[in-house]
Amino acid sequence: MSLPKTPLLTTDAIILDENNDIVLIKRKNEPFRDYWAIPGGFVEIGETVEESCIREAKEETNLDIEIISLVGVYSQANRDPRGHTVTVVFLTKAVSSTLMPDTDAKQAKKFNISKIGDLNLAFDHNEIIFDAIKLIK
Numbered sequence: 532m533s534l535p536k537t538p539l540l541t542t543d544a545i546i547l548d549e550n551n552d553i554v555l556i557k558r559k560n561e562p563f564r565d566y567w568a569i570p571g572g573f574v575e576i577g578e579t580v581e582e583s584c585i586r587e588a589k590e591e592t593n594l595d596i597e598i599i600s601l602v603g604v605y606s607q608a609n610r611d612p613r614g615h616t617v618t619v620v621f622l623t624k625a626v627s628s629t630l631m632p633d634t635d636a637k638q639a640k641k642f643n644i645s646k647i648g649d650l651n652l653a654f655d656h657n658e659i660i661f662d663a664i665k666l667i668k
Contacts, residue, residue: 538606538615542584543571543656544623545663546596552643553660554625555652556591556636562612563653565637569660571618572635580619588623591636596623602663610655620659622666 546554555567570591574583581598588596602620610616632639642650644667647660 538608538617540574540580541571541616541618542574542580542587543569543618543620543659544584544588544596545569545602545620545660546588546592546594547599547622547624547667548641550643551667552641553647553663554592554594554630554639554641555650556632557638557640558653559632559635559637566653567640567642567650567656568653569620569656570636570639571620581621584619584621584623589628590634591632592639593628593631593633594625595627597626598623600666602659602666605655605659607655618659620663622663 556570558564558566558568570588572587585596588594599622602622604619606617608615630639644664
């Protein structure tokens with residue numbers, strides 16, 4: 532397998548419920564199997580990052596979401612052990628459906644913002660959630 536000439540593009544969704552709890556998924560696959568993570572994944576060809584974020588959230592949590600704002604872009608070359616990825620992270624809110632894991636998620640659960648710091652999260656998701664919390668408050 533040859534390495535890509537540019538980083539791969541991903542999106543992540545910080546999903547808030549009506550109480551400002553954050554939805555996380557427990558990863559089913561490596562890397563970081565059994566770690567809690569922000570729902571997200573790779574952008575498909577022909578898709579905008581916004582469309583990818585909405586699709587990935589639905590695929591992993593069964594939730595329909597609405598994008599509120601951009602949290603940031605995270606591009607450290609070592610953020611994903613599979614290779615250089617750049618993620619565009621959106622602050623979103625759940626608008627319908629029942630929370631349940633799907634595709635790459637073993638579990639989906641809501642966490643109070645005050646409890647997030649106690650979790651050992653996948654990738655650089657602790658940093659991303661810390662940045663998102665600044666937007667929420």
